Amino acid sequence: MTMTRGLEGIVATTSAISSIRDDVLTYRGYRIQDLAEQTTFEEVIYLLWNGDLPTSEQLSVFRKSLAADAAVPDELFAMMKMFPLDQVHPMAVLRSSVSNLGIYDTDAERAGIEANQTKAIRLQAKVATLVAGFSRIRQGLDPVSPDPSKHFAENFLYMMRGKAPSDLEARLLDRALILHADHELNASTFTARVCVATLSDIYSGITAAIGALKGPLHGGANEQVMHMLEEIGSIDWVDDYIYEALAVKKKIMGFGHRVYKNGDPRARILKDMARQISELHEDTRLYEMSLRIEQIMKEKKGLLPNTDFYSATLYHLLGIDHDLFTPVFAVSRTSGWAAHIMEQYKDNRLIRPRAEYNGPHLRRVIPIDLR
Ligand SMILES: CC(=O)SCCNC(=O)CCNC(=O)[C@H](O)C(C)(C)COP(=O)(O)OP(=O)(O)OC[C@H]1O[C@@H](n2cnc3c(N)ncnc32)[C@H](O)[C@@H]1OP(=O)(O)O
Numbered sequence: 475m476t477m478t479r480g481l482e483g484i485v486a487t488t489s490a491i492s493s494i495r496d497d498v499l500t501y502r503g504y505r506i507q508d509l510a511e512q513t514t515f516e517e518v519i520y521l522l523w524n525g526d527l528p529t530s531e532q533l534s535v536f537r538k539s540l541a542a543d544a545a546v547p548d549e550l551f552a553m554m555k556m557f558p559l560d561q562v563h564p565m566a567v568l569r570s571s572v573s574n575l576g577i578y579d580t581d582a583e584r585a586g587i588e589a590n591q592t593k594a595i596r597l598q599a600k601v602a603t604l605v606a607g608f609s610r611i612r613q614g615l616d617p618v619s620p621d622p623s624k625h626f627a628e629n630f631l632y633m634m635r636g637k638a639p640s641d642l643e644a645r646l647l648d649r650a651l652i653l654h655a656d657h658e659l660n661a662s663t664f665t666a667r668v669c670v671a672t673l674s675d676i677y678s679g680i681t682a683a684i685g686a687l688k689g690p691l692h693g694g695a696n697e698q699v700m701h702m703l704e705e706i707g708s709i710d711w712v713d714d715y716i717y718e719a720l721a722v723k724k725k726i727m728g729f730g731h732r733v734y735k736n737g738d739p740r741a742r743i744l745k746d747m748a749r750q751i752s753e754l755h756e757d758t759r760l761y762e763m764s765l766r767i768e769q770i771m772k773e774k775k776g777l778l779p780n781t782d783f784y785s786a787t788l789y790h791l792l793g794i795d796h797d798l799f800t801p802v803f804a805v806s807r808t809s810g811w812a813a814h815i816m817e818q819y820k821d822n823r824l825i826r827p828r829a830e831y832n833g834p835h836l837r838r839v840i841p842i843d844l845r
């Protein structure tokens with residue numbers, strides 16, 4: 475048996491959804507840069523689930539079905555109101571709420587391609603309503619009902635804020651959702667596939683994936699980047715902070731990647747988006763601090779930013795609460811998780827690796843009164 479820590483370099487499945495080769499990221503064969511520039515998040519969801527970009531007619535039908543499924547059962551918002559709102563993390567709320575969505579879906583246990591496509595649409599639409607609704611409930615406000623006339627990203631910001639975002643803000647979020655939608659066999663996607671490979675249901679798979687995304691070594695890093703920027707506070711303190719952190723071998727959030735060694739292509743696009751919004755708001759403090767951190771990390775550690783680094787500045791300037799950064803990631807990644815879950819069902823085999831045992835050798839049980 476061979477063993478690699480963290481399964482590094484192990485190919486665990488075949489997949490036709492997204493690919494990282496020579497640091498080029500593609501979804502279904504399309505470069506991420508091209509998708510971010512020329513398509514919308516709804517087109518990308520369709521692409522991930524169906525293998526091809528939609529025609530305008532297909533897109534229109536698809537958008538209508540997403541909009542029709544965006545409302546969530548009142549019981550879920552009632553349940554959220556009972557949570558300890560001043561201390562609970564929104565990712566914990568999302569994890570529980572998606573699990574609860576399955577309880578209210580009468581098709582939850584229905585198998586088959588069509589049933590899973592239907593449930594994927596429901597999940598994708600409702601996950602945004604849940605995140606936006608929770609952000610309002612904890613401020614003592616009522617959730618805003620989804621507006622079917624709005625595009626996904628625009629509607630998401632509208633449901634959070636209670637008023638429509640500008641076109642540029644909606645487009646920036648739309649691009650961020652595209653960039654985060656899928657990423658080959660990352661930890662949360664692998665979790666989703668392991669879960670449904672037991673032939674468990676799609677709600678269980680996405681709930682498990684949300685749990686994996688929450689951790690700071692994965693999707694939770696975007697919130698931690700923001701904490702770090704806040705802790706540093708000013709460009710004047712960046713050098714001291716980073717050098718001191720590196721001296722005690724502290725990890726700098728938003729840097730490094732298991733697969734990319736020459737840089738994450740999404741980070742380059744997000745960096746430009748962070749610059750754009752910083753200039754728009756005439757508030758370049760976080761962006762300039764981030765540039766300096768990037769420079770030091772490259773010089774001292776040879777590490778480059780990953781997708782979570784500049785998304786922190788972008789989301790902050792979009793007015794998104796810091797602890798909602800990872801839930802926003804989850805809203806986007808639901809599309810990728812659902813694509814992988816459906817791919818897994820199509821050609822399923824239980825995922826069950828081995829462990830190399832390194833515990834005690836065979837021992838005799840000593841009766842309890844003699845231990
Ligand atoms: C959407 C995403 O999930 S993107 C990733 C988001 N996560 C983060 O940004 C958290 C910070 N980054 C990290 O922890 C790592 O780079 C990971 C988890 C992304 C990749 O981890 P791995 O491939 O397991 O690399 P590993 O953690 O073993 O790091 C290898 C070496 O680089 C160092 N290193 C890696 N990332 C960092 C970092 N961000 N800051 C400082 N040092 C780092 C490690 O300390 C280690 O050094 P050592 O060999 O001297 O012990």
Ligand SMILES: O=C([O-])CC(=O)C(=O)O
Binds near residue numbers: 656
């Ligand atoms: O691929 C990974 O390991 C993590 C990542 O960047 C992602 O999930 O987007």
